[in-house]
Amino acid sequence: MRKQQSVQILYFANGSDGPFVEIVSVKQQKRRTSVCSSADSESDDLLPVLINHSQILKELHLEQLMSHIPARAQGNQWKLVYSTAVHGTSLRTLYRQMAELDRPVLMVIRDTDGQVFGAFSSDPFRVSSYCYGTGETFLYSFSPEFQVFRWTGENSYFVRGFLDSLQMGGGGGPFGLWLDADLYRGSSYSCNTFCNRPLSLHHDFTVQELEVWSFV
Known part of the structure; x- marks a missing residue:
């Protein structure tokens, strides 16, 4: 023993x-x-410090996500920028909460099936007439086991924000992750950008909780 x-x-x-x-x-x-945690701690296997309470993230989620967060965000505290539980269900509000940010963000979704999934974006979400982001951006899912879907290099359709929807991944077909203006309906399909499987149990899902975290 x-x-x-x-x-x-x-x-x-x-x-x-x-x-x-x-x-x-x-x-x-x-x-x-x-x-x-103290600011002097540099151990990679320590859980991140969440400044705010999460309605979704558990210790297991944090442990598995930590090793995939880019180095420039490692060791930082996590701050809740947007939450449907706190700010209501509005994509416009989500954009407004990130208007002053200039650092990566992590989106976490729990759907009505109880599945947890989301995306890491190298740039905060915003309305744009073009796609933005870098190869640091990835999709992930805990449904049914943890998987990360990184940039394939095939295209650069990382993120594009509209007033009526948020899109991540694409290329000649559906999006890797799509959310409506009310952050209530969403969909996830395989896409060329990330070569991902659907993040949820079903292609179309209903959001129960959604959070966006920044690294400070």
Whole structure:
């Protein structure tokens, strides 16, 4: 049987003549550090610090997403920029919440089937007359197991924002991820940009919760 590693932690309590010792497992200590994280921590296997509460993201989601976030966003705290639970269901509001951002964002969706999926965008979402983004952009899904779909290099149809829809991925057919103006209806099909499978259980889905996180 593999012996569990442990560490000793010394504490100095007020009014005490000396330190007292607590023995915890290495795994417990990592988890503590991830929750109370200091800016000096550089361990890749620590969970990110979420400044705000997430209605969707669980520890397992964070653990699996972390290794795929580009290096320039690694080690940053995650800040909730937009949430349907907080800001209502409006694509216009989503754009407005990101008007001052100049950094990547992570979109997380939970649909009415309970499936979690979304996209990492190298650029904040905005209305544009052309496609924008870089090869850092990717789609992902936890439905039914975690998969990441990265840029194939075939085209550069990363993101395009309209007032009535948000589109990600494309090329001669449906979009990798599409959302309507009310952030209520969506669809996901295989596309040339990411060569992804549908992110949800069904091509067409209904959004239950949607969040967008930035890295600060």
